[in-house]
Amino acid sequence: MPDFADGVCFLPLAAIREPLLLLPTIAHALGLDERGQQPLPQLLQAFLSEKEMLLVLDNFEQLAAAAPQLTDLFSACSHLKILVTSRERLRLLGEQVFAVSSLAVPSLEPLPAVSDLLSYASMDLLVRRVQASKPGFALTAANAGDLAAICVRLEGLPLALELAAARLSILPPQALLKRLDAPLQILTRGAVDLPEHHQTLRQAIQWSYDLLKAEEQLLFRCLSVFVGGCSLEAIEAVGVAAGYARERVIDGITSLIERSLLKSQEREDGELRLTLLEMLREYGWECLVSSHERETILQAHVAYWPITKRSEPACLNNSSVF
Numbered sequence: 622m623p624d625f626a627d628g629v630c631f632l633p634l635a636a637i638r639e640p641l642l643l644l645p646t647i648a649h650a651l652g653l654d655e656r657g658q659q660p661l662p663q664l665l666q667a668f669l670s671e672k673e674m675l676l677v678l679d680n681f682e683q684l685a686a687a688a689p690q691l692t693d694l695f696s697a698c699s700h701l702k703i704l705v706t707s708r709e710r711l712r713l714l715g716e717q718v719f720a721v722s723s724l725a726v727p728s729l730e731p732l733p734a735v736s737d738l739l740s741y742a743s744m745d746l747l748v749r750r751v752q753a754s755k756p757g758f759a760l761t762a763a764n765a766g767d768l769a770a771i772c773v774r775l776e777g778l779p780l781a782l783e784l785a786a787a788r789l790s791i792l793p794p795q796a797l798l799k800r801l802d803a804p805l806q807i808l809t810r811g812a813v814d815l816p817e818h819h820q821t822l823r824q825a826i827q828w829s830y831d832l833l834k835a836e837e838q839l840l841f842r843c844l845s846v847f848v849g850g851c852s853l854e855a856i857e858a859v860g861v862a863a864g865y866a867r868e869r870v871i872d873g874i875t876s877l878i879e880r881s882l883l884k885s886q887e888r889e890d891g892e893l894r895l896t897l898l899e900m901l902r903e904y905g906w907e908c909l910v911s912s913h914e915r916e917t918i919l920q921a922h923v924a925y926w927p928i929t930k931r932s933e934p935a936c937l938n939n940s941s942v943f
Contacts, residue, residue, distance in 0.1 A: 627674040666697040767793075
């Protein structure tokens with residue numbers, strides 16, 4: 622590449638779970654011999670100190686504990702650039718974060734003209750990926766509404782759209798849309814050459830969930846009882862009733878936001894609104910049921926409303942009525 626005289630080194634890290642393996646993996650990719658007397662960090666720094674190179678580290682989230690090693694490497698190599706893809710921030714001094722948002726989805730009422738729908742990134746991706754495996758497929762007036770509804774139901778998530786496209790090679794759009802009431806069950810046939818956690822929607826969410834600390838997993842499960850989001854006050858009340866330390870709630874919320882599992886938005890009245898993507902909420906609900914905490918957390922959720930003056934949506938779930 623013209624901007625990097627010594628090229629680009631791309632390292633997929635999804636298969637590596639041990640932070641101590643980060644530097645050996647980088648060294649191996651660069652063709653360095655680690656058998657000498659020089660310690661590995663110094664060996665890498667010496668090799669890269671004058672290199673004009675871009676180092677791309679893909680799927681770094683499970684190696685977060687190794688992030689300070691990148692600071693040492695970057696500080697010693699003035700011409701080195703490091704691009705990290707991760708589901709959470711590295712929390713390093715000088716880190717520049719570029720958030721990758723969900724793809725734009727069309728409105729359903731009114732539905733844009735068919736000729737305008739492909740200007741929405743989610744529709745464009747979905748249609749192109751279906752056409753890759755089903756060449757005769759086309760966006761038409763007959764299927765436009767169902768395809769748009771699929772994009773909205775999947776909240777513009779690229780992986781979910783890729784998995785939906787695989788199903789659309791067999792199912793008509795209307796048939797798939799009906800089955801998206803249970804997206805974790807139907808979106809299960811990703812490309813076999815992808816990392817395992819990208820082959821089904823459930824595995825993708827579980828990958829992120831498993832990287833959470835136990836108390837963060839509890840907070841995630843508590844959030845699953847709120848349809849449409851909740852206030853900070855609401856999740857504090859439910860979390861504390863479930864055994865979460867009140868003084869730790871802010872830290873837990875911050876961690877879930879930094880890991881791209883939770884969205885936050887400041888409302889016009891200055892209050893903070895916290896929202897899980899619906900597919901994440903459904904996974905959290907499954908975890909809540911399997912952990913045998915459902916009754917405790919639902920009781921805390923119900924008990925919160927009589928003492929609050931805020932308007933919050935009730936928890937409505939296929940598995941619960943109250």
